[in-house]
Amino acid sequence: MDVELLVFDCDGVLVDSERLSALVLREMAAELGLALTAADALERLRGRKVADWVAELAALIPGGLPADFTERFRARTAEAFDAHLTEIPGVRRVLDTVEVPYCVASSAPLAKIRHTLGITGLLPYFGDRIHSAYEVGSWKPDPGLFRHAARHAGAAPERCVVVEDSLPGVRAGVAAGMAVLGYAPPGSGTAPVLAEAGARTFTAMSELPLLLHRVREPGGTVRPLTPLHAR
Template structure:
């Protein structure tokens, strides 16, 4: 396995659900806010329809569910409530800190979230020192996955071609973005309850501790 994948010179990590265990927290806040407006959805719905997407896309989806426009302060309320919950409850993905500490090749993070959110979540989980100056946000480009722009920008900024990089993703949207950019992509499937990554990612794994062997 090691000989097959030793071609990689750079690793591009997604943030939510790959570095930090934020998916359940962020999605639950979205579910709660949507249900306060009458959406009547649960966390499973959020995992299927919101995971890996932009907040704007999730908000459009909620508008469809409630058949009306969201209040103007919806995003502000989401950011405030999720920030409070992240600060209290967020943890690094089990095993990721050891992986990061022992990596011998360059790595970075490329996420759909705003820079401020990425930095805070990495800070809350003790991972920020490892990613300082190597944080790439879709908000900077105003282009969101499944558009590959974020990964292409991250790779070129790190000084590598897509073929030399591997992307670590946990959402189908992210996997599609990486493949569209010409990257190999490993799907982290610990929370992939519907097996949607199988057959789409180049390789699927469920325990983050496996990653060092896969690389």
């Protein structure tokens, strides 16, 4: 079985944006009298629709959140990205060498995806192969975004591989009928949760090319794919 499409999440997979977003969230929550740990802030953000975690946050703060909270959060994270955002270590080498067609499918707004990829110099790798949940109207863990990406590429879902770092993303990939590789870097503590949800986990982007040779089939078995260099 050959891989017809490699589907990357963006935040936390291509660009190291989640850490910065969580820092901004902690700062803004503290300004409203709510103390969040780094782990709590990151867990609220990772792979989720902004409107969902904002609604949860509002319920924790007496009187709710200011009406412009989301707008100010996006503006402050954009400033943090401009100053500090970097790509995920090793991902550029993957994009330079992998011989599988690839795209981005993210729950973030299209403008944010383009902004973060542009800052890190990764935008030219993707062209028009950038898919946003806001454009499709489907947010992870719903599989609609990944199915849309497969249709756009003319790929069969069962021949697509998703690269995700979040539980909603893994669930979306599994529900779409795709093999899922779960990026769980050292110290993240996410590997057990992602694996339980159906992902084959890995800790460094340098592992990704070899992992593309294997997909998980129904029943939990793992079969080899055609080596990329043999095509």
